[in-house]
Amino acid sequence: xxxxxxxxIVIVGGGFGGLDAARALRGKPVSVTLVDxxxxxxxSPLLYQVATAGLSPGDIASPIRWILRKxxxxxxxxxxxxxxxxxARLVHLDHDxxxxxxxxxxxxxxxHSYFGHPEWSHRAPGLKTLDDALxxxxxxxxxxxxxxxxxxxxxxxxxxxxxxxxxxxxGVELAGAxxxxxxxxxxxxxxxxxxxxxxxxLLEAGPTILPSFPESLxxxxxxxxxxxxxxxxxxxxxxxxxxxxxxxxxxxGNPDRLLAHTIVWAAGVAASPVxxxxxxxxxRAGRVIVQPDLSVPGHPDVFIAGDMASFTHQxxxxxxxxxxxxxxxxxxxxxxxxxxIAGEPTAPFRYRDPGxxxxxxxxxxxxxxxxxxxxxxxxxxxxxxVHILFLIGFRNxxxxxxxxxxxxxxxxxSVRLITEAQPxxxxx
Amino acid sequence: xxxxxxxxIVIVGGGFGGLDAARALRGKPVSVTLVDxxxxxxxSPLLYQVATAGLSPGDIASPIRWILRKxxxxxxxxxxxxxxxxxARLVHLDHDxxxxxxxxxxxxxxxHSYFGHPEWSHRAPGLKTLDDALxxxxxxxxxxxxxxxxxxxxxxxxxxxxxxxxxxxxGVELAGAxxxxxxxxxxxxxxxxxxxxxxxxLLEAGPTILPSFPESLxxxxxxxxxxxxxxxxxxxxxxxxxxxxxxxxxxxGNPDRLLAHTIVWAAGVAASPVxxxxxxxxxRAGRVIVQPDLSVPGHPDVFIAGDMASFTHQxxxxxxxxxxxxxxxxxxxxxxxxxxIAGEPTAPFRYRDPGxxxxxxxxxxxxxxxxxxxxxxxxxxxxxxVHILFLIGFRNxxxxxxxxxxxxxxxxxSVRLITEAQPxxxxx
Numbered sequence: 001x002x003x004x005x006x007x008x009i010v011i012v013g014g015g016f017g018g019l020d021a022a023r024a025l026r027g028k029p030v031s032v033t034l035v036d037x038x039x040x041x042x043x044s045p046l047l048y049q050v051a052t053a054g055l056s057p058g059d060i061a062s063p064i065r066w067i068l069r070k071x072x073x074x075x076x077x078x079x080x081x082x083x084x085x086x087x088a089r090l091v092h093l094d095h096d097x098x099x100x101x102x103x104x105x106x107x108x109x110x111x112h113s114y115f116g117h118p119e120w121s122h123r124a125p126g127l128k129t130l131d132d133a134l135x136x137x138x139x140x141x142x143x144x145x146x147x148x149x150x151x152x153x154x155x156x157x158x159x160x161x162x163x164x165x166x167x168x169x170x171g172v173e174l175a176g177a178x179x180x181x182x183x184x185x186x187x188x189x190x191x192x193x194x195x196x197x198x199x200x201x202l203l204e205a206g207p208t209i210l211p212s213f214p215e216s217l218x219x220x221x222x223x224x225x226x227x228x229x230x231x232x233x234x235x236x237x238x239x240x241x242x243x244x245x246x247x248x249x250x251x252x253g254n255p256d257r258l259l260a261h262t263i264v265w266a267a268g269v270a271a272s273p274v275x276x277x278x279x280x281x282x283x284r285a286g287r288v289i290v291q292p293d294l295s296v297p298g299h300p301d302v303f304i305a306g307d308m309a310s311f312t313h314q315x316x317x318x319x320x321x322x323x324x325x326x327x328x329x330x331x332x333x334x335x336x337x338x339x340x341i342a343g344e345p346t347a348p349f350r351y352r353d354p355g356x357x358x359x360x361x362x363x364x365x366x367x368x369x370x371x372x373x374x375x376x377x378x379x380x381x382x383x384x385x386v387h388i389l390f391l392i393g394f395r396n397x398x399x400x401x402x403x404x405x406x407x408x409x410x411x412x413x414s415v416r417l418i419t420e421a422q423p424x425x426x427x428x
Numbered sequence: 429x430x431x432x433x434x435x436x437i438v439i440v441g442g443g444f445g446g447l448d449a450a451r452a453l454r455g456k457p458v459s460v461t462l463v464d465x466x467x468x469x470x471x472s473p474l475l476y477q478v479a480t481a482g483l484s485p486g487d488i489a490s491p492i493r494w495i496l497r498k499x500x501x502x503x504x505x506x507x508x509x510x511x512x513x514x515x516a517r518l519v520h521l522d523h524d525x526x527x528x529x530x531x532x533x534x535x536x537x538x539x540h541s542y543f544g545h546p547e548w549s550h551r552a553p554g555l556k557t558l559d560d561a562l563x564x565x566x567x568x569x570x571x572x573x574x575x576x577x578x579x580x581x582x583x584x585x586x587x588x589x590x591x592x593x594x595x596x597x598x599g600v601e602l603a604g605a606x607x608x609x610x611x612x613x614x615x616x617x618x619x620x621x622x623x624x625x626x627x628x629x630l631l632e633a634g635p636t637i638l639p640s641f642p643e644s645l646x647x648x649x650x651x652x653x654x655x656x657x658x659x660x661x662x663x664x665x666x667x668x669x670x671x672x673x674x675x676x677x678x679x680x681g682n683p684d685r686l687l688a689h690t691i692v693w694a695a696g697v698a699a700s701p702v703x704x705x706x707x708x709x710x711x712r713a714g715r716v717i718v719q720p721d722l723s724v725p726g727h728p729d730v731f732i733a734g735d736m737a738s739f740t741h742q743x744x745x746x747x748x749x750x751x752x753x754x755x756x757x758x759x760x761x762x763x764x765x766x767x768x769i770a771g772e773p774t775a776p777f778r779y780r781d782p783g784x785x786x787x788x789x790x791x792x793x794x795x796x797x798x799x800x801x802x803x804x805x806x807x808x809x810x811x812x813x814v815h816i817l818f819l820i821g822f823r824n825x826x827x828x829x830x831x832x833x834x835x836x837x838x839x840x841x842s843v844r845l846i847t848e849a850q851p852x853x854x855x856x
Binding site: 059075076079097130131188402412419 | 562
């Protein structure tokens with residue numbers, strides 16, 4: 001499929017990094033193959049809104065083929081990447097397929113990590129894919145339905161307790177949205193339970209939620225969460241996830257066990273396991289330790305972008321796993337490939353931080369731009385504007401605006417659907 | 429939960445029949461429990477659009493609790509009904525639960541039937557629930573993706589052949605939408621296949637597709653389908669569904685085996701099995717043979733509405749399984765319950781047929797109102813208007829209009845997402 005007269009560049013991953021790498025190669029004299037195991041690019045910053053029934057999957061995802069349809073030097077392949085052989089310059093896929101490359105850009109992202117406890121995943125699902133979001137939505141909505149049928153008051157309480165493990169932006173945004181559902185959306189719809197009595201507990205192992213934000217914004221966020229009725233437990237390290245309960249160690253004042261039917265894991269991430277198959281040094285989270293130009297030590301034809309890269313040449317800590325880092329690194333990796341093809345030296349990567357944002361339920365958000373810090377209603381308007389702006393596709397932007405306007409006006413959430421991931425049973 | 433001072437009416441099913449039964453009881457001195465195994469009411473006439481990636485599940489479904497939130501004498505329960513004991517006046521649910529009733533309205537609808545071949549269901553999924561629609565969408569989109577990777581031309585052809593079994597409105601509407609996707613939407617997005625070469629074959633066992641429509645409209649539909657590139661095979665009775673193939677008996681001119689990777693079942697329906705548990709006569713499709721007032725022979729406190737009822741007092745054939753019959757019967761059953769409570773005689777049911785419609789892809793539809801027959805573009809506009817009008821919820825109406833306008837203008841389908849029904853795997 002590759003045009004044999006021009007260099008063949010393989011991009012693994014159709015997320016923020018892979019997509020911006022592909023775009024930087026548009027119109028260049030190269031042949032590009034982009035491989036992803038999903039057919040869609042996902043706008044992951046809004047994934048928590050799918051998990052909390054505010055948006056439909058179609059609002060935040062678009063087919064990769066469609067996004068890149070006008071790029072004639074590019075070919076999209078739906079496949080699972082098993083491993084990379086950097087010496088033979090081969091990417092091995094499922095079904096014993098493989099693709100040869102001249103240059104490789106790896107941007108396969110990350111998955112959630114349970115710190116050596118994969119058995120926790122069934123009790124506390126993480127939030128990385130659309131399917132994860134739909135599974136969490138189903139679990140959360142079913143908890144209220146089961147509580148409505150439950151006669152035992154203790155079990156009812158347990159069904160109406162929601163534990164969110166991890167006080168980063170995902171945990172905070174999930175907690176805010178969940179509190180809104182329990183305390184506003186579902187009010188008056190049940191007879192045997194009062195959704196307002198639901199407990200939403202945000203558990204953070206470290207001393208503070210949102211550690212990547214400055215103190216003043218963390219305080220605003222904490223206040224906004226408490227106003228929404230979220231219990232914020234800091235210094236609450238989860239030591240075990242049981243069925244319908246979380247065991248907590250350490251923290252002063254926290255009980256050592258929280259009975260909660262719905263537990264969501266927003267605590268740890270690990271880089272895509274593809275990085276480890278390169279046979280080069282990785283960090284504890286499985287990220288490949290890259291050179292200043294994002295290439296892999298010993299393999300100047302392989303570049304890494306986004307969550308898979310451990311880039312430590314700018315700040316002591318690796319750059320965070322956010323969309324902006326992935327986008328900038330993806331484009332930079334592609335430009336370095338073009339430089340190498342042209343016989344020029346590669347350029348070192350430098351992250352330009354546009355700022356950090358998180359939203360807390362209805363009409364409150366925090367934003368840190370370095371030169372300015374915003375919280376409350378203004379932060380929320382900014383958050384809205386930025387997220388609409390970066391969404392791909394005009395139809396998605398319009399649809400998301402419509403959903404948000406409608407739920408802002410009515411407190412309703414448009415996609416409170418319990419779907420079962422199981423087709424219906426036919427009659428014999 | 430039931431107010432013991434007023435009669436307790438149980439409604440089984442939150443579809444068109446159950447919902448209109450519930451609405452007819454609004455503000456009346458009764459206590460109502462509505463039981464459904466899904467948390468949402470589904471606007472099933474547009475289900476094929478979810479299966480063909482034109483609409484999101486959230487556009488055509490709304491939580492039953494939300495729809496009926498203002499009805500203070502009503503309680504919604506998410507549960508599976510196992511059986512009914514009309515002598516003890518008990519509805520048995522899952523988890524060994526049961527509800528006692530004074531009056532019962534059964535409107536649990538229908539499922540697809542494989543005429544004694546339940547093993548066909550995995551090879552040829554039917555289209556009754558949101559989960560069915562998502563499974564069909566996934567299969568259809570994956571077929572194009574797999575064809576793009578396939579090297580064997582014969583297998584490629586098989587992957588790009590789509591068989592729709594059943595020439596009723598569902599089969600016709602699916603065929604039209606699928607042809608639009610293959611011949612317009614996906615054009616230019618693949619490199620190794622030409623989506624336009626996809627074959628869409630509509631198989632009808634009887635002598636004509638759309639047998640419930642008059643001859644002139646059937647001819648319009650056939651022409652519109654052929655213009656879209658759909659092969660219409662009439663007198664083509666399916667004798668077996670194999671893996672990736674359909675065996676066909678009888679028909680002159682038709683081959684006896686069609687190699688098709690994607691097969692969708694739109695041929696047979698059977699009433700909900702709950703009807704059979706009443707211990708009263710049912711017809712071959714499992715429908716309960718009802719009295720002129722929709723009650724069950726021998727049980728004047730049990731009424732049946734919609735797809736579960738075989739009502740033969742108006743026309744020789746039972747009334748068709750369409751939304752309008754279910755809505756009118758649901759409301760009528762509820763009014764007969766109120767009459768019985770008031771000590772009045774029940775009234776016989778009479779169906780007022782508002783007409784029949786089916787759409788065939790882009791900008792073509794047929795509509796039969798008895799006094800008028802419309803086809804082509806005008807039919808399509810009418811179809812559009814009626815479907816928007818009957819959708820529940822202002823937000824859904826606006827959202828569906830937006831999707832339709834956008835896909836009419838761009839040939840795009842907004843929700844071409846392959847989701848896996850499987851949460852992502854965590855890293856250990």
